Structure formats: structure tokens, C-alpha cells
Amino acid sequence: xxxxxxxxxxxVSASAPRPRIVIVxxxxxxxxxxxxxxxxxxxxxxxxxxxxxxxxxxLYQVATAVLSPADIAWPIRHxxxxxxxxxxxxxxxxxxxRTARVxxxxxxxxxxxxxxxxxxxxxxxxxxxxxxxxAPGLKDIEDATRLRRRILLAFERAETTRxxxxxxxxxxxxxxxxGPTGVEMAGAIAEVARHAxxxxxxxxxxxxxxxxxxxxxxxxxxxxxxxxxxxxxRRLEAMGVEVLIGRPVVSITEHQVALADGTIIDTATTVWxxxxxxxxxxxxxxxxxxxxxxxxxxxxxTLPDDPEIFVIGDTASxxxxxxxxxxxxAPAAKQMGDYVAKxxxxxxxxxxxxxxxxxxxxxDLATIGRNAAVVKLGHFELTGFLGWMFWGLVxxxxxxxxxxxxxxxxxxxxxxxxxxxxxxLITAEPATSGPExxxxxxxxGERTLxxx
Amino acid sequence: xxxxxxxxxxxVSASAPRPRIVIVxxxxxxxxxxxxxxxxxxxxxxxxxxxxxxxxxxLYQVATAVLSPADIAWPIRHxxxxxxxxxxxxxxxxxxxRTARVxxxxxxxxxxxxxxxxxxxxxxxxxxxxxxxxAPGLKDIEDATRLRRRILLAFERAETTRxxxxxxxxxxxxxxxxGPTGVEMAGAIAEVARHAxxxxxxxxxxxxxxxxxxxxxxxxxxxxxxxxxxxxxRRLEAMGVEVLIGRPVVSITEHQVALADGTIIDTATTVWxxxxxxxxxxxxxxxxxxxxxxxxxxxxxTLPDDPEIFVIGDTASxxxxxxxxxxxxAPAAKQMGDYVAKxxxxxxxxxxxxxxxxxxxxxDLATIGRNAAVVKLGHFELTGFLGWMFWGLVxxxxxxxxxxxxxxxxxxxxxxxxxxxxxxLITAEPATSGPExxxxxxxxGERTLxxx
Numbered sequence: 020x021x022x023x024x025x026x027x028x029x030x031v032s033a034s035a036p037r038p039r040i041v042i043v044x045x046x047x048x049x050x051x052x053x054x055x056x057x058x059x060x061x062x063x064x065x066x067x068x069x070x071x072x073x074x075x076x077x078l079y080q081v082a083t084a085v086l087s088p089a090d091i092a093w094p095i096r097h098x099x100x101x102x103x104x105x106x107x108x109x110x111x112x113x114x115x116x117r118t119a120r121v122x123x124x125x126x127x128x129x130x131x132x133x134x135x136x137x138x139x140x141x142x143x144x145x146x147x148x149x150x151x152x153x154a155p156g157l158k159d160i161e162d163a164t165r166l167r168r169r170i171l172l173a174f175e176r177a178e179t180t181r182x183x184x185x186x187x188x189x190x191x192x193x194x195x196x197x198g199p200t201g202v203e204m205a206g207a208i209a210e211v212a213r214h215a216x217x218x219x220x221x222x223x224x225x226x227x228x229x230x231x232x233x234x235x236x237x238x239x240x241x242x243x244x245x246x247x248x249x250x251x252x253r254r255l256e257a258m259g260v261e262v263l264i265g266r267p268v269v270s271i272t273e274h275q276v277a278l279a280d281g282t283i284i285d286t287a288t289t290v291w292x293x294x295x296x297x298x299x300x301x302x303x304x305x306x307x308x309x310x311x312x313x314x315x316x317x318x319x320x321t322l323p324d325d326p327e328i329f330v331i332g333d334t335a336s337x338x339x340x341x342x343x344x345x346x347x348x349a350p351a352a353k354q355m356g357d358y359v360a361k362x363x364x365x366x367x368x369x370x371x372x373x374x375x376x377x378x379x380x381x382x383d384l385a386t387i388g389r390n391a392a393v394v395k396l397g398h399f400e401l402t403g404f405l406g407w408m409f410w411g412l413v414x415x416x417x418x419x420x421x422x423x424x425x426x427x428x429x430x431x432x433x434x435x436x437x438x439x440x441x442x443x444l445i446t447a448e449p450a451t452s453g454p455e456x457x458x459x460x461x462x463x464g465e466r467t468l469x470x471x
Numbered sequence: 472x473x474x475x476x477x478x479x480x481x482x483v484s485a486s487a488p489r490p491r492i493v494i495v496x497x498x499x500x501x502x503x504x505x506x507x508x509x510x511x512x513x514x515x516x517x518x519x520x521x522x523x524x525x526x527x528x529x530l531y532q533v534a535t536a537v538l539s540p541a542d543i544a545w546p547i548r549h550x551x552x553x554x555x556x557x558x559x560x561x562x563x564x565x566x567x568x569r570t571a572r573v574x575x576x577x578x579x580x581x582x583x584x585x586x587x588x589x590x591x592x593x594x595x596x597x598x599x600x601x602x603x604x605x606a607p608g609l610k611d612i613e614d615a616t617r618l619r620r621r622i623l624l625a626f627e628r629a630e631t632t633r634x635x636x637x638x639x640x641x642x643x644x645x646x647x648x649x650g651p652t653g654v655e656m657a658g659a660i661a662e663v664a665r666h667a668x669x670x671x672x673x674x675x676x677x678x679x680x681x682x683x684x685x686x687x688x689x690x691x692x693x694x695x696x697x698x699x700x701x702x703x704x705r706r707l708e709a710m711g712v713e714v715l716i717g718r719p720v721v722s723i724t725e726h727q728v729a730l731a732d733g734t735i736i737d738t739a740t741t742v743w744x745x746x747x748x749x750x751x752x753x754x755x756x757x758x759x760x761x762x763x764x765x766x767x768x769x770x771x772x773t774l775p776d777d778p779e780i781f782v783i784g785d786t787a788s789x790x791x792x793x794x795x796x797x798x799x800x801a802p803a804a805k806q807m808g809d810y811v812a813k814x815x816x817x818x819x820x821x822x823x824x825x826x827x828x829x830x831x832x833x834x835d836l837a838t839i840g841r842n843a844a845v846v847k848l849g850h851f852e853l854t855g856f857l858g859w860m861f862w863g864l865v866x867x868x869x870x871x872x873x874x875x876x877x878x879x880x881x882x883x884x885x886x887x888x889x890x891x892x893x894x895x896l897i898t899a900e901p902a903t904s905g906p907e908x909x910x911x912x913x914x915x916g917e918r919t920l921x922x923x
Contacts, residue, residue, distance in 0.1 A: 070627060070897045087539035089894035096671035097895070106673050109627045109897070126631050161899050175522060175561045179578050219548035221558050422885050422893055429881070433874050441874055442541035443549070445522045445561070447613050 037062050037104075040363060041122055041129055043112045044137035044298075045072050045095045048332030048352035052135060055360025057102045060367055064131075066124060068111040070094055073160055074418055076349060077427070079200060081163035082290075083207035084171065084215070084440040088160045090426050093419045112138065115303040117325070133327045135359060136300040136314075140333035140347055143296035143311065150271040154193075154289040157200060164446060166290060170208060171445045173288045174216055177223045184285070190228045191286040193276045195268055196293030197234030198241070199385035202251055204290050205232040206388035209258045215440040230260045231284060233276070235267035235293070240393065242346065242383050247393040250402050254391045268293075295347060297334040304328065309336040318375035320359055329362075331355035339378040349417075350381050386410045389435070489514050492815060493574055493581055495564045496589035496750075497524050497547045500784030500804035504587060507812025509554045512819055516583075518576060520563040522546055525612055526870055528801060529879070531652060533615035534742075535659035536623065536667070536892040540612045542878050545871045564590065567755040569777070585779045587811060588752040588766075592785035592799055595748035595763065602723040606741040609652060616898060618742060622660060623897045625740045626668055629675045636737070642680040643738040645728045647720055648745030649686030650693070651837035654703055656742050657684040658840035661710045667892040682712045683736060685728070687719035687745070692845065694798065694835050699845040702854050706843045720745075747799060749786040756780065761788040770827035772811055781814075783807035791830040801869075802833050838862045841887070 038061045042049045045067035053065050071092040080086045096107050110126035115136075121128040142156035155162055155169075170192070177189035194205040209230045216225040232239070232255060238248040239255075239262065252262045263278070270277040276284045301308035306322055307315045313336035314322065320335060322328045332352035337345040345351045358376045365372040382396035384406070392406040401409055411431060415424050430441060490513045494501045497519035505517050523544040532538045548559050562576035567588075573580040594608035607614055607621075622644070629641035646657040661682045668677040684691070684707060690700040691707075691714065704714045715730070722729040728736045753760035758774055759767045765788035766774065772787060774780045784804035789797040797803045810828045817824040834848035836858070844858040853861055863883060867876050882893060 070623060070895065087541045087894075088896055088898065089539045092896055094671065094895040096668075097891070100671040108631060110631070160896065164898070171522060179560060179562070216548075219546065219552040422889075422891070425881070425885075426878075426893070429877070433877075437874075439549070439874070441878070442539075443522065443546040444540055444544055444612065446540065446616070 038132040038367070039064060039130065040133045040135065041066065041131035042135045042137060043067075043122060043300075044139055044332070044334075045069070045107075046075070046137060046139050046332060046352060047349040048139075048356040049135070049137035050095070050098065051353040051356030052137065052331065052360050053099055053102070053105055053356075055357055056104070056363065059104060059360075059364050061104060061133075061363070063102075063105040064108060064129060065095065065099065065105060066108045066110055066112055066122065066129065067095060068109070068125075069159070070096070070109050071160070072098060072419065074423075075158070077414060077418075078157050078159070078163045079203045079207055081160065081442070082157060082166035082170070082204065083211050084167055084443045085207070085211075085434060086427060086430060087442045088164065090423060090430065091418070092160055093423060098419055112303075115328075117304065117328075131327075133329070133363060135329040135331060136298075136304070136334060137330075137332045137352070137356070138298035138300045138334050140295040140297050142291055143294040144291070145294060147271070150291070153273045154195060154271045154276075154291040156291040156295075157204070158295075165448060167442070168445050168448060169288050170211070171443060174212075174220065174223070174225055174228075175445070176287075178220050179222075186223060187229075188274070188285040189287045190223065190225075191284065191288075192228065192230045193284055193286045193289045194230070194232050195271075195276070195289065195291055197232060197236065197239040197262075197264070198292060199383075201232055201234070201290075201292035202239055202255065202385050202387060204292055205230055205255060205260045206258060206386070206391075209255070209260050210388050211440055213259065214438040215443070226259075231263060231286075232260050233263045233266055233268060233278070235265070237265055239264070240383075240385055243385075243393060243395055244400070247395060247400060247402065251385065251387055251393055254387045258388050295333070297336075300330060300334045304330075306330075311336075319362055320355060320376050329359050331359055337376065337378065339380065345378045346380075351378060354378060384410050384413065490584040490819070491516060491582065492585045492587065493518065493583035494587045494589060495519075495574060495752075496591055496784070496786075497521070497559075498527070498589060498591050498784060498804060499801040500808040501587070501589035502547070502550065503805040503808030504589065504783065504812050505551055505554070505557055505808075507809055508556070508815065511556060511812075511816050513556060513585075513815070515554075515557040516560055516581060517547065517551065517557060518560045518562055518564055518574065518581065519547060520561070520577075521611070522548070522561050523612075524550060524871065526875075527610070529866060529870075530609050530611070530615045531655045531659055533612065533894070534609060534618035534622070534656065535663050536619055536895045537659070537663075537886060538879060538882060539894045540616065542875055542882065543870070544612055545875060550871055564755075567780075569756065569780075583779075585781070585815060587781040587783060588750075588756070588786060589782075589784045589804070589808070590750035590752045590786050592747040592749050594743055595746040596743070597746060599723070602743070605725045606647060606723045606728075606743040608743040608747075609656070610747075617900060619894070620897050620900060621740050622663070623895060626664075626672065626675070626677055626680075627897070628739075630672050631674075638675060639681075640726070640737040641739045642675065642677075643736065643740075644680065644682045645736055645738045645741045646682070646684045647723075647728070647741065647743055649684060649688065649691040649714075649716070650744060651835075653684055653686070653742075653744035654691055654707065654837050654839060656744060657682055657712045658707060658710060658838070658843075661707070661712050662840050663892055665711065666890040667895070678711075683715060683738075684712050685715045685718055685720060685730070687717070689717055691716070692835075692837055695837075695845060695847055696852070699847060699852060699854065703837065703839055703845055706839045710840050747785065749788075752782060752786045756782075758782075763788075771814055772807060772828050781811050783811055789828065789830065791832065797830045798832075803830060806830060836862050836865065 040061050041064045043066045056063050074091040077091045110124035114123045121130045144150045173189045177186045194201050212225040212228040239251050240248045267279040269279050297312035301314045314330040320329050333347040384394040386392040390404045392410040394401040394406045492513050493516045495518045508515050526543040529543045562578035566575045573582045596602045625641045629638045646653050664677040664680040691703050692700045719731040721731050749764035753766045766782040772781050785799040836846040838844040842856045844862040846853040846858045
């Protein structure tokens with residue numbers, strides 16, 4: 020910023036526009052950075068394709084009918100309403116013209132002096148993009164309501180079919196990937212089937228649903244110690260989830276999942292939680308990227324050849340003190356947002372910092388189901404009910420807005436007491452998705468309700 | 472039912488199937504009837520295209536970002552889970568084959584002994600179906616989230632355009648129809664613009680939004696006495712709504728609404744609340760219908776030529792004691808559901824009732840905005856804050872499920888205190904709707920954010 024402005028000091032005058040900082044992406048990193056620039060002598064523009072900031076760690080609870088979308092999403096404008104140097108633009112970023120110094124968006128080109136790309140990550144299908152329709156991932160609100168629709172529809176269709184094989188297929192749910200998202204999804208599907216749905220069906224018993232958690236690597240939750248991985252697997256199995264370890268997937272269609280060992284799983288609902296890749300930011304910038312598509316950045320999180328372009332969050336390739344990659348989690352993105360705010364403010368004040376970004380790992384946690392979670396903070400480990408309470412408190416605490424905290428807290432309490440799920444709505448497939456895969460392809464055979 | 476079974480007594484044996492009562496539609500009438508048949512010696516099948524019962528009177532609050540869809544919708548299976556003689560089928564009814572005595576649905580044909588059609592109403596565009604895309608109505612959850620999307624997007628697009636005429640168009644909202652839905656929508660849009668959105672925008676002032684309520688007839692709320700109509704109009708005008716009375720609409724496009732007197736209103740968001748027509752039940756049955764497409768039924772709510780086919784709710788043409796048409800409101804549908812349950816139970820018990828359906832009008836009420844509603848119960852009238860409190864209590868009371876009452880009650884309290892709107896999410900247009908009209912057709916001119 021200062022470098023840039025110093026290169027054309029003759030243009031700086033009392034009436035000159037203030038430098039413009041454009042932030043693309045209102046996830047954890049982008050919002051944290053925007054907040055950190057409150058009061059800075061610059062015009063901050065925050066661009067996102069949605070009008071809301073979404074609390075991604077709880078998306079799986081929207082997908083499993085626990086919470087409503089509005090419980091975990093908050094209008095970006097409202098979060099940042101009091102910040103007078105900030106403008107929010109709802110637009111889809113489509114590229115960066117580094118020569119013209121503009122971000123190209125669906126609403127036209129937006130010029131920048133300093134650019135921060137915080138565009139996050141999307142699913143990676145390891146070269147099998149054809150799996151995407153049959154096995155959607157869970158990255159935003161639309162994904163979550165789409166999965167909710169599929170999961171609830173599978174039970175509805177199982178209720179009406181008389182074809183026993185089809186019914187088994189409809190009642191089989193495959194979650195691929197044993198990281199925190201996969202563990203949480205598998206546990207949550209098991210709970211909704213065993214408890215919330217169980218009393219409401221006539222022709223099928225939702226408790227007989229088969230839920231598989233399929234992991235290619237040697238254990239669940241690889242970021243956690245062995246004993247916590249083993250605990251998670253045991254708890255999931257006690258909840259009726261089949262945990263398949265060291266079983267790579269080789270094919271996914273609308274009707275089945277095939278494993279490397281030849282196992283075929285007939286299923287109507289597959290959830291992808293196995294891998295992510297960075298957003299297109301690397302391509303936009305024509306920057307050097309790592310294997311996951313994340314931009315290689317300097318110790319100050321800028322592009323090596325342009326100190327006015329920062330990349331943060333899941334779309335940046337950053338190493339911690341020990342040379343290990345910084346994980347793609349919310350606290351890491353927020354720390355990068357905080358750090359870049361400090362760097363930019365230093366430059367604006369004419370006192371650029373020489374400090375490098377340092378990632379402080381605060382811990383890992385994942386919930387498994389009612390009364391069970393795994394938590395690791397430094398050397399401190401928690402499991403079971405205490406871990407679960409800790410997990411809940413942390414997640415409620417980090418929700419933006421008092422109302423969301425109250426709404427989520429009271430919904431969880433209600434669910435805990437009644438075992439109900441409030442948000443069991445099958446709503447229309449969003450138009451932005453591809454055509455709905457024929458997951459629930461209807462059997463042509465007889466129907467339970469059709470009389471002989 | 473008895474008549475039907477008596478005609479083939481030789482088929483009745485201990486192992487004979489119990490008579491099957493098929494109810495199509497899980498709105499207020501269908502659910503009330505289903506509940507009324509709890510424990511009856513019959514197999515009850517309730518068919519609905521959605522998996523949830525929706526509390527339609529509060530849809531306008533979903534459309535204006537006050538409530539979440541799950542706050543006013545409840546899984547049908549769950550409502551009726553304890554009713555062991557009932558099966559719920561999520562399917563779209565497509566017709567009735569009266570000869571074969573089956574309902575044709577998306578999930579195959581469903582045979583019936585007794586059929587009850589409670590399929591409700593849809594919008595009527597008075598022969599102008601081409602208005603439907605530009606001026607959506609408000610009958611289900613998808614309609615409500617679609618309208619929410621359009622209303623919120625209009626403000627987002629107004630924020631980014633630099634074309635002053637376009638900005639005025641985007642900030643103009645036309646509500647057509649001065650009945651309760653129109654009054655409530657106009658008031659709610661005015662409130663969200665004046666209060667919840669006002670502090671969050673930079674380039675536009677949402678308080679300058681122009682909201683028009685356009686009624687062809689001589690006054691608002693024609694079901695209510697003159698003084699209450701006048702009160703509603705005064706209150707709306709005090710909230711900044713332009714109330715146009717006696718002004719029929721002659722044309723609606725994506726860009727404007729034209730009135731019979733030649734007035735052209737440039738608007739990007741038009742809401743249709745002017746007229747409804749009955750569902751297709753009359754066509755399915757090849758039955759005699761009134762002008763609005765409602766089936767003409769006997770005093771027992773059956774087809775004149777088939778005592779085993781009932782039609783109830785908004786899709787039945789029924790007169791009250793004074794010969795006036797029974798209004799298309801929730802209490803009327805529920806009373807018909809109760810009545811038909813009694814008729815069917817009487818027949819099942821071999822003691823058919825001779826009693827006719829009698830509609831008891833309980834009252835009319837409509838809310839206008841914060842601290843203002845109109846209520847008429849018999850000779851008793853309420854307006855202002857007391858009317859508003861009464862309206863709120865009645866609506867919370869009739870919500871299904873304690874959790875929904877708590878959620879809606881606490882959300883209203885929160886909104887009242889903070890003036891915020893929690894559910895300000897712009898989510899994807901549902902795929903089931905037609906192509907999105909180019910409501911927010913983007914101006915090709917400059918953008919506020921584009922530097923000169």
C-alpha cells in the first residue's frame with residue numbers, strides 16, 4: 020500500500036481518494052480482516068457472492084435437520100454495519116486483472132490498491148469430477164439444504180417402495196472421508212435416523228438405516244492422537260455406524276459406491292467429506308500453487324512478486340513454525356485475517372511491520388453425537404460428555420450475534436431433551452445446482468400403498 | 472363408506488382390509504381431518520407433495536426475513552406419528568380415476584374407499600397467467616423464500632447501481648391486493664426497509680424505499696368494517712406505504728406495473744396478493760365448480776353424485792347460514808375437517824349423521840406492523856397495540872408444536888427489542904420455479920464502486 024502510493028506521490032493530495040483495500044470472500048478470514056481494518060484510513064470493499072457470512076463448522080447440523088440456515092448465517096452488511104470505511108458488495112468474483120489492478124466480478128470490475136483473496140476452498144474429487152453430482156460436499160448453505168433434502172427424501176422413498184433391495188439402498192448412507200466433517204456427518208445421520216425419524220414411519224424402521232463412514236487412510240481424525248481416533252471409531256460403532264478404515268473409494272455413481280477391495284455398497288445418498296482444494300485464486304493471479312491449488316505466499320502472506328496482493332485462509336499455502344502446513348480451519352483463517360490487518364495498518368501508518376505470520380494451533384475438536392466429542396488442546400484431552408459440552412460451548416461462543424447464540428443454544432437444548440429435529444423440511448433443490456441426480460429413482464415395482 | 476361397503480357385503484370378512492380413507496392435502500383442513508380420524512376403524516392415507524404442514528398465515532414473515540421456514544413448518548409425519556391407523560405419503564397428486572377409485576400420484580395410483588380432497592387454492596391472475604413470473608404470490612415455503620430473495624436482492628442491487636432511475640425502480644415495491652396478505656406484506660416490507668436494513672447500506676438509504684399497496688376495490692380489508700379498513704390505511708400510510716384504492720392493475724411486467732388510470736409504476740419487485748383460485752380438484756373429479764374453480768358440494772361436503780368423495784377447505788364452494796360464501800381461511804378449513812371426521816366416523820359406526828356442515832365465523836384479523844393490527848370478533852373490535860398483541864398471541868397459539876411457539880415467540884420478542892431481522896438470507900432460487908425473471912436486470916452503466 021505505502022509502497023504503491025509512494026511510487027506515485029504526485030497524485031496524493033488532500034482530495035485524493037484514500038487507498039482502496041479490496042477483500043474477496045467473507046468467510047472467517049475475510050470478515051476478521053475487515054473487522055481489523057475498522058477505522059483504518061482506507062476504503063475497504065468486501066466482496067462475497069452471498070449476502071451472509073456462514074458459520075461453516077455447523078453446516079452439517081443444517082444438513083441433518085437440526086438447525087435452520089438462518090441460525091448459522093448472518094448478513095454480512097449487518098455484521099459490519101457500524102464500520103464506516105467499509106462497503107460490502109454482493110457479487111461473484113470472476114478473476115483478477117493484475118495489470119489493470121481490478122477484480123472482475125459479476126457486477127463489473129472493482130479496482131484495488133491492495134487486494135486480499137480469502138476465497139476459501141471447495142471439494143476435491145481427486146480427478147473424478149464426475150463424482151460431484153452423486154456425492155455432494157458441504158461447503159455452503161445451499162449444499163447443506165441440498166443434503167438435507169436428499170437424506171430426508173431417501174427415508175420418504177424407502178417408506179413407499181415395496182422393492183426390498185431398493186429399500187435397503189435408500190436406507191444406506193455412505194459418508195466418504197474420516198476427518199471431522201465426515202465423523203460429524205456420519206454421527207448426525209445415525210442420530211436423526213435412530214431417534215428423530217424412528218417413530219414417524221410405518222413401512223420402514225429408520226433405525227435399520229445403514230450408515231457407513233469410509234476412510235482411505237489408516238484411521239479417523241488423522242489430526243488427533245491415536246487414542247482419540249480410536250475413541251471416535253468406537254463411539255460411532257456404538258451408534259450403529261460402520262467404520263471402514265483403509266478402504267479407498269474407486270468409483271461413485273448415483274446408485275453405488277465401489278471400494279478398492281472390490282466391495283460394492285448400494286446406496287442412494289453419498290456425502291463427500293474426503294478432500295478439499297483451494298478456490299480458483301491461484302489461477303486468477305497466475306501464481307505459484309501447491310498440489311491442492313493453494314497459492315504459495317511469503318512470510319507476510321503476500322505474493323512473492325506483489326506485496327499488494329495477499330492470500331489468506333484455505334486458499335493460501337502457509338507453513339507453521341515446525342514446517343507443517345497450517346490446517347484449513349476457521350481459527351487459522353482468523354489468525355491470518357488478524358495478521359494481514361496488522362500488516363496493512365502498519366503500512367498505512369508509514370510503519371510497515373517486519374514481523375512474519377506465526378500460526379498458533381489452538382487445538383482440534385470434533386463432535387460424534389449426543390454426549391460424545393473429542394477435544395485436544397495442547398496436551399489436554401477430553402472425550403465423552405465433557406468433551407461434548409466443551410465442543411458445544413466453543414461453537415456457540417464463536418457464533419456471530421447474540422441472537423444466533425440464543426437460537427442455537429436453545430435448539431440444542433430442545434433437541435437434547437426431546438430428541439426431535441426441528442428443521443425437517445424437504446425444500447426445492449436450488450436452481451444453481453446441476454440437475455438432481457436420480458438418487459431417489461423410483462422403483463417401477465409395486466408400492467406398499469397399492470393394494471393387491 | 473358404509474354405503475359403499477354395504478353394496479358388497481359378501482366381500483366383508485374378518486380378514487378383509489379395513490376401508491381406506493385417502494386425504495389429499497395436509498393443510499389446515501386435511502390435518503384437522505386426519506387428527507379427527509385417530510382411532511377410527513379405517514386405514515387413513517394422507518397425501519401431500521411436501522413432507523411438512525405449513526402455517527400459511529405467517530408465510531409473509533418468512534418472505535420478509537422475520538422467521539425461518541422451519542419456524543412455521545412442521546413434518547407431517549411427526550404431527551401424526553402417534554396415530555397408528557394413519558400412513559403419510561409424500562407424493563404429488565395428479566388426478567382421480569373415479570371409475571377405478573384411485574388417486575393418481577407421482578408415486579403411483581392409490582386406491583380409496585372414501586376420498587377427501589383438501590388441496591387448497593393457488594393464485595388467480597384473472598386470466599393473465601403471464602403475470603405469474605413477474606408477480607409471484609405467497610402460498611408455500613418456496614414462494615416465501617423466493618420473495619425473500621427478490622426483496623433482499625433488490626436492495627443489494629440498488630446499492631451497486633449508479634443509474635438513478637434504476638435505483639428508484641429497485642427500491643420500489645408493489646403489493647397488489649388489499650386483503651390481509653397484501654396489508655401484511657406491505658407493512659412488513661416497509662418495516663424491514665425502514666428499520667432492519669436502514670443502517671446497513673452505504674450508497675442507498677433503504678428508508679427511501681417506495682412501497683405501494685394497490686387495491687382495485689373501494690377499500691382495504693373488505694371483510695372488515697369500514698372503520699377498521701380506514702384505520703389500516705391510515706396506519707400503513709403513517710409507515711410510509713402508499714395506499715392506492717380503487718385502482719385496478721391492467722398490466723404487470725418484470726419492469727413495471729400499469730394501472731387502469733394510466734399510471735405506470737416502475738418496480739423490480741411485485742407481490743401478488745390479489746386473488747386465489749381453487750386447486751385442480753374440480754377438474755380431477757369432473758365436478759361442477761363455481762367461478763373460482765371450487766367444487767360445488769352438498770350440505771355434507773360431498774359431491775352430489777358420490778357420497779364417498781368429500782371436498783373441503785379452499786377448494787370447496789360452501790355457503791354459511793346466511794347464504795354467504797364461507798371464506799378461504801384456516802378456521803373454515805379446520806371446521807370442515809372436523810365436520811368430515813364426524814361424518815366419516817358416524818358412517819364407520821353404522822350411525823350416519825344427518826347433520827349439515829355449519830360454518831361458525833370466529834372473526835377476522837390482520838396485522839399491519841409493529842404495534843398495529845386490526846381485530847374483529849363478533850361485535851368486538853381491537854386496533855393498535857392491543858390488537859397487535861392479540862394477533863400475535865392467536866398466531867403463536869395456533870402454531871403446531873411447542874418448539875415452534877417458543878421459537879416464533881422469542882424471535883418476535885427479539886425483533887421487537889432490536890428491530891433486527893434474523894433470516895436475511897438470499898438463498899438460491901428453487902429449481903422448481905420457472906426461470907428467474909430478470910427482476911434485477913443489471914444496468915449496463917457505471918457502478919458506484921467503479922472509480923472514475
